[in-house]
Amino acid sequence: MEILSSLVWIKCGAAKTTPIKFLPDQEELDSMIDKKGVRVKDDDDDDDDDEKSKDADMDVEKYNDQINQDDEDDDNVIIPGAGPIAMHASNRDDPLLEIQDDGEDSDAEDFFIRPDDNLIVAAHIEDDTSSLEVYVYNDKEGYLYVHHDILMLHMPLCLTWLDYDVNNTNPVNCVAVGSMEGVIELFDIDLVDQMEPMYTFGKKSKKKKAKSSKKTSKKSGEGHDAAVLDLTWNKLVRQILASSSADATVALWDLSQMKMALHLDKIHKKQIQSICWHPSEPQNLLSGSSDQTVCLTDCRDADNKNSQHRWTFDSDIERVAWNTFDSNQFLASTENGYVYAMDIRQTTIPVFSLSAHDGAVTGLCLSSTVPGFLVTSSFDESVKIWDVENGSVTFIAERRFQTGRINTCLANPDFPFTFAIGGQSKGLQIWDCTENANVRSRFGSRAKFEMVEVFDEKESIKPIVSTFPTTTPNVTSAVLKAQRKKSSKKNK
Secondary structure, three states: OOEEEEEEOOOOOOOOOOOEEOOOOOHHHHHHHHOOOOOOOOOHHHEEEOOOOOOOOHHHHHHHHHHHHHHHOOOOEEEOOOEEEOOOOHHHHOOOOOOOOOOOOHHHHHEEEEOOEEEEEEEEEEEEEEEEEEEEEEEOOOOEEEEEEEEEOEEEEEEEEEEOOOOOOOOEEEEEEEEEEOOEEEOOOOOOOOOOOEEEEEEEOOOOOOOOOOOOHHHOOOOOOOOOEEEEEEOOOOOOEEOOOOOOOOOEOOOOEEEEEEEOOOOOOEEEEEEEEEOOOOOOEEEEEOOOOOEEHHHHHHHOOHHHEEHHHHOOOEEEEEEOOOOEEEEEEEEOEEEEEEOOOHHHHHHHHOOOOOOEEEEEEEEOOOEEEEEEEEOOOOEEEOOOOOHOOOOEEEEEEEOOOEEEEEEOOOOOEEEEEOOOOOOEEEHHHHOOHHHHHHHHOOOOOOOOOOOOOOOOOOOOOOHHHOOOOOHHHHHHHHHHHHHHHHHH
16 A cells, blocks of 8 residues: 655745755765665675675676677567568667657656746655655646655654755755654755755664764754654744654754754643644744644743643644634644634634534645635545635535545645645645636635636535534533534534
């Protein structure tokens, strides 16, 4: 089974036009060999190696003689009823071919990144092998292909993009990867054929390691005791990266020193599945947990309970996201298929709630450029589009994907109606939802670019949209269940 556990888009222009091919020097090769436990030969092995090399030389001579004989036989290919067929080493040598393309030029062209290309980095897991697949996607021309991949030693669970590097004054193109083993690794996406991450940190070390390279020597020995479930980069304080874990803690990492700056262990009681920085207040971090709570924490005084604001729901929290058009609002999705919008100025009454899916809502994308444009995805294998402008909820469209459970769904940062979707199978899926007539008619006037009309999709049955009365005393489990019973009776 091929699983895509996480995805991240990279905006147009962030990648280098000509990626760099990694060529390690001898010191780096020796270091990597030592870390992988490859045994270095000693003098006692020389005699055996000499005998093996002699046998190998004899085998190579026999093989070359056979190849030369085969080449002579292949010079004149004869088919019954036809004369000899001329064989050319290159298409350019064949005078009868009008298009003399060996495919080399197209491969070379695919290596370069155009200014209007997006990159998509996908965390790919297949059996016991894990990798990062770097795709090139062009929204205007519609092409998608794998540019290169990066083999992983640890199973990747979450990704986030960042352009900060303390050693480089110019913006870089990096991805942070959180793993099952509690390790966080930073990779340069512009570097092809790299054999190890730029930096590795976030793993608590119980034993001292013998020898390590210059880069991995910056490992802090601090971090999480369990899997890293989410990562978020602070775009306003660019050297800060936050991670959440199954150990019910949040860690803030100072990328300028590559060490942990703050460890928050009193926010939640169970694993923290989603975190998100406030779009305009860099000290405020939003977190959602399996303890069925969402917490807003002022990281300047995180241990002070007065710096924490909490909301309680009736199911495990899957994802949290801010409303960039109203920084006082956030959205939270739950394991039982609901989505809630809350106002941080009050902890009781939701702005709206909706029964979005039949399974856990694992994707929650509220557009930062198109007001009210909300996309959700779920373990029920569907992606749905909603209009939530001004707090009223309207179902717009739905599409089902044959990917098994959908693990992740993210919007293109340059083209808000294009989404990347990853699940339990079928690999990476791209959906341009402007192909749906309802989407075009509903959001076309709010979009900043012209929509191209294409074929229509079949409309789906509208899910239930529930609202809370203003008399609701608190967003607790009992209240939510009571409201659902009332709404279900009305529907009957």
